[in-house]
Amino acid sequence: MSTTTPADAACCLPTFQGPLTSEEAEPLAAVFKAVADPVRLRLLSIIEHTENGEACVCDLTEPLDLSQPTVSHHLKILVDAGLLTRTKRGRWAYYAVQRPALDEFGALLRRQRAAAA
Amino acid sequence: MSTTTPADAACCLPTFQGPLTSEEAEPLAAVFKAVADPVRLRLLSIIEHTENGEACVCDLTEPLDLSQPTVSHHLKILVDAGLLTRTKRGRWAYYAVQRPALDEFGALLRRQRAAAA
Numbered sequence: 001m002s003t004t005t006p007a008d009a010a011c012c013l014p015t016f017q018g019p020l021t022s023e024e025a026e027p028l029a030a031v032f033k034a035v036a037d038p039v040r041l042r043l044l045s046i047i048e049h050t051e052n053g054e055a056c057v058c059d060l061t062e063p064l065d066l067s068q069p070t071v072s073h074h075l076k077i078l079v080d081a082g083l084l085t086r087t088k089r090g091r092w093a094y095y096a097v098q099r100p101a102l103d104e105f106g107a108l109l110r111r112q113r114a115a116a117a
Numbered sequence: 118m119s120t121t122t123p124a125d126a127a128c129c130l131p132t133f134q135g136p137l138t139s140e141e142a143e144p145l146a147a148v149f150k151a152v153a154d155p156v157r158l159r160l161l162s163i164i165e166h167t168e169n170g171e172a173c174v175c176d177l178t179e180p181l182d183l184s185q186p187t188v189s190h191h192l193k194i195l196v197d198a199g200l201l202t203r204t205k206r207g208r209w210a211y212y213a214v215q216r217p218a219l220d221e222f223g224a225l226l227r228r229q230r231a232a233a234a
Contacts, residue, residue, distance in 0.1 A: 015219045016162035019180065025155035025162075032153035038142035041149075045133035045142075063136065102132045 034081030039064060040074050044083060048097050056092035151198030156181060157191050161200060165214045173209035 020028075035041060046063055047055045060071050075095055078084040083102060084095045137145075152158060163180055164172045177188050192212055195201040200219060201212045 014165055015214070016165050018162065019166050020155075020159045020162040022155055022159070025158040028158055029153050029155045032149050032158075036146050036149035036153040038137075038139055038146045041142040041145055042137045042139070045135065045137040048131055048133050049136050097132070 031081050034077050034083060037074070037077075039066065039070075040078055043071070043074055043078060044097060044102065047084065047095055048102070054087075054094040054096040056094050058092060148198050151194050151200060154191070154194075156183065156187075157195055160188070160191055160195060161214060161219065164201065164212055165219070171204075171211040171213040173211050175209060 035044070042064060043060060046060060047053075050059070057068055057071050057075065060075075061068050064071060075084065075086070079086045079095070083098055085098050087094045087096070152161070159181060160177065163177060164170075167176070174185055174188050174192060177192075178185050181188060192201065192203070196203045196212070200215055202215050204211045204213070
């Protein structure tokens with residue numbers, strides 16, 4: 001009986017299937033660009049840890065100490081990248097993490113933390 | 118006996134241990150910034166698939182159709198982010214992928230490809 005951790009399973013596969021063309025590299029770079037910002041990483045981490053698993057922009061301005069238009073701008077980038085979902089209910093839109101998309105970032109972040117420790 | 122794929126193993130862990138502070142978010146954003154560029158993703162993919170697992174800047178200008186200073190600039194960013202190693206031998210520096218760091222990006226890229234297919 002053997003168990004396989006994500007890191008073990010990843011060890012023997014190439015990261016890229018072959019040299020990327022510009023056309024292949026551009027959409028991938030766009031996803032990384034969405035999380036290449038401290039405010040957007042903080043937004044993802046705050047929304048993931050809210051009590052109901054979702055938050056409206058009204059919940060997010062205070063912890064980040066940023067204006068509503070600025071927070072809305074960052075939220076839109078995360079929705080467009082497929083990392084958050086947006087559901088309109090009454091006056092507000094509610095944002096939740098898009099589970100499968102975020103899980104792969106989780107593996108990467110745990111590795112980063114381990115390397116930094 | 119059970120096997121666990123990277124995606125399965127990642128499913129039940131939170132991506133973030135809790136809400137990130139600015140100080141925690143900034144170094145993570147810096148790593149993502151390193152790969153948030155199509156030229157740098159192409160460089161990683163080309164170097165990973167060279168015959169000896171390494172390449173000098175002289176091997177990389179032609180496939181990317183970019184000048185040596187531009188390629189060197191992007192290589193430096195990838196070395197600083199811990200995604201490439203740099204070894205000086207004679208006249209040239211040789212770049213190779215930093216295996217454990219790149220493996221976690223691999224899991225993420227495979228998921229992206231599956232979602233796009």
